Amino acid sequence: MSPGVVPMGREHADEVLAVYQTGIDGGDATFETTAPTWQRFDASRLREHRLVALDGGRVLGWAAVSAVSDRCAYAGVVEHSVYVHPDAQGRGVGLLLLRALLASTDGAGIWTVQSGVFPENAASLALHAKVGFRVIGTRERIGRHHGRWRDVVLIERRSPVAGRT
Numbered sequence: 001m002s003p004g005v006v007p008m009g010r011e012h013a014d015e016v017l018a019v020y021q022t023g024i025d026g027g028d029a030t031f032e033t034t035a036p037t038w039q040r041f042d043a044s045r046l047r048e049h050r051l052v053a054l055d056g057g058r059v060l061g062w063a064a065v066s067a068v069s070d071r072c073a074y075a076g077v078v079e080h081s082v083y084v085h086p087d088a089q090g091r092g093v094g095l096l097l098l099r100a101l102l103a104s105t106d107g108a109g110i111w112t113v114q115s116g117v118f119p120e121n122a123a124s125l126a127l128h129a130k131v132g133f134r135v136i137g138t139r140e141r142i143g144r145h146h147g148r149w150r151d152v153v154l155i156e157r158r159s160p161v162a163g164r165t
Contacts (some may be wrong), residue, residue, distance in 0.1 A: 028118045046078065135154070
């Protein structure tokens with residue numbers, strides 16, 4: 001049985017945050033050091049674009065977006081995250097989640113989905129390239145993470161349907 005993608009709900013909270021923490025613990029996913037509370041996570045991500053990949057009711061991964069600004073000029077620009085449990089990596093879960101997320105954002109008129117990825121996270125960069133993300137630059141030594149300076153590769157995907165007029 002292959003995983004299915006469904007909207008993320010409160011019932012997924014504990015597993016979503018656990019998957020997030022495994023990504024944090026891996027050291028190459030984020031500057032964060034601990035997963036937020038569900039309340040903070042819930043408040044910071046757009047509900048209509050939050051998804052989980054489930055297999056037998058178990059959360060294998062999640063994807064979500066946050067607004068980059070409350071200014072109306074940036075209404076169609078979001079920052080996204082995608083996390084896959086280590087046990088499910090290499091099985092197409094990230095690709096499934098990203099494709100579903102992009103279908104959701106395209107359908108809502110969002111014209112740019114962007115993110116920052118550590119250059120050491122080659123798997124994430126390759127995954128994003130598969131679904132049309134491009135590298136737009138590198139912010140060198142942008143922040144300290146566990147005592148060392150880290151670069152961040154900026155990636156974006158422009159919608160083929162939204163924001164064209």
